Ligand SMILES: Nc1ncnc2c1ncn2[C@@H]1O[C@H](COP(=O)(O)OP(=O)(O)OP(=O)(O)O)[C@@H](O)[C@H]1O
């Protein structure tokens with residue numbers, strides 16, 4: 199291996215220019231797109247989100263059109279996004295835990311000592327990427343799914359609740375990514391963080407629905423996945439859930455509380 | 470300049486760094502020497518604000534590390550654990566670091582060339598050998614052209630050519646007026662690299678002096694003289710007020726160099742069989758100095774074994 203020597207330089211003694219938040223966001227943006235896992239999760243998100251929506255619409259169009267007992271087609275037009283959540287969770291978690299796993303978090307905090315800034319920059323980057331990718335994927339799924347619904351005579355136009363479910367999918371995935379990222383900061387371990395969020399959203403969120411009475415209904419409504427998920431479908435499968443914006447408000451509040459806890463611990467614990 | 474005052478770090482009741490005070494001055498290479506587990510890496514993590522001191526303070530250029538407006542431009546660090554994502558290429562790793570502190574991207578190419586990784590810059594860091602990873606870490610430390618450089622065990626995993634390179638790099642950085650703080654558990658390495666030594670053992674400072682002073686104090690040298698008529702030889706040397714100790718059939722003489730001793734004895738017509746300058750190695754000096762802390766670790770290992778048997 200060949201090596202060269204340093205150009206002799208005068209050591210700077212003047213105060214240096216302050217690194218701004220924009221620099222930190224740019225750094226996080228570079229980090230996100232320079233690992234393969236990001237490309238894989240985005241690809242999986244698009245394929246699952248749009249593909250599964252198209253598939254279930256194709257499979258259920260006739261039933262939805264002809265059986266008066268059938269669910270609303272509005273519950274199907276973003277069906278794939280429910281599964282695509284997994285990708286948002288994985289991506290959110292990985293932006294944090296891959297750094298703890300490799301020890302790179304120390305380089306990160308050495309470069310940007312304000313841990314709150316690192317947290318915020320990661321949140322900005324991962325949330326904006328997932329908002330865009332989530333919304334586009336929902337639209338792609340709508341185009342595919344609505345083709346088959348149209349054929350069965352139950353097509354929906356892109357307006358009102360349907361339109362809201364498109365960017366609602368983006369909003370929910372963005373929020374879910376921040377939620378997952380936060381859990382990542384709390385537990386600092388990929389498998390643990392992914393399992394916790396998946397269990398919370400998919401397992402516990404659906405189990406509490408089985409608890410009888412008002413208590414069960416409210417618990418189900420308040421679970422983060424259920425509360426936040428309402429906005430991602432024009433017509434939710436479960437009629438007991440909160441309506442779109444109220445649900446999102448609850449989800450945002452829950453995420454904010456978790457973020458506060460994570461920030462508190464992040465500043466207190468050693469990197 | 471780095472200044473620690475009463476710096477202490479306790480992990481779950483175990484004190485890793487115990488109230489240490491030291492100053493690392495610019496313009497010279499300061500070696501931070503200590504056996505495994507002495508507290509070197511912990512001290513360096515506290516300098517970088519990664520671990521919060523249990524008590525005491527440490528400042529870089531007069532302020533807390535976290536108060537730096539653009540830390541990579543003030544202090545560059547090579548950390549013990551590689552602290553690099555294995556899936557990201559060397560260039561991309563340096564790119565995000567540069568971006569985070571507003572360092573021009575052109576600097577990335579410069580440091581890659583400086584450490585000799587320009588030809589493999591596009592490869593994922595996870596594929597790098599230990600030595601290449603170490604070079605990438607050094608490139609990362611220099612990305613902001615910082616006046617203060619902290620290197621934790623920089624020669625770990627390097628081949629002889631790489632070790633020589635790190636040595637001359639440290640020298641050059643110091644000659645440019647930078648503050649260079651290098652940790653190692655190898656005395657021999659520090660003897661070649663450092664101007665000043667801070668020796669740490671069990672979290673406490675055992676020595677803080679220039680390399681010369683350290684050598685003079687801890688690595689005594691003497692001239693070994695063997696001669697058939699050793700009693701006569703001893704008498705002549707003692708006559709010259711030299712310090713002479715008898716070890717079996719050899720005499721250990723301090724206070725005069727070998728050539729002069731030879732001349733002196735030759736003038737008296739005394740025959741010599743051996744005349745050698747013997748330096749008790751710095752490694753020995755270091756071992757003696759840190760014997761307590763090493764012993765402590767041997768004991769700890771025994772305790773672990775005893776615990777496992779229980
Ligand atoms: N995060 C931690 N939690 C608990 N104990 C720790 C932690 N980090 C370090 N220690 C302990 O503190 C002591 C000092 O460790 P440190 O890594 O600073 O030593 P070192 O001088 O760098 O050793 P080496 O030459 O092996 O790198 C050790 O006993 C170690 O076990």
Ligand SMILES: [Mg+2]
Pocket residue numbers: 509510511549621
């Ligand atoms: Mg160490």
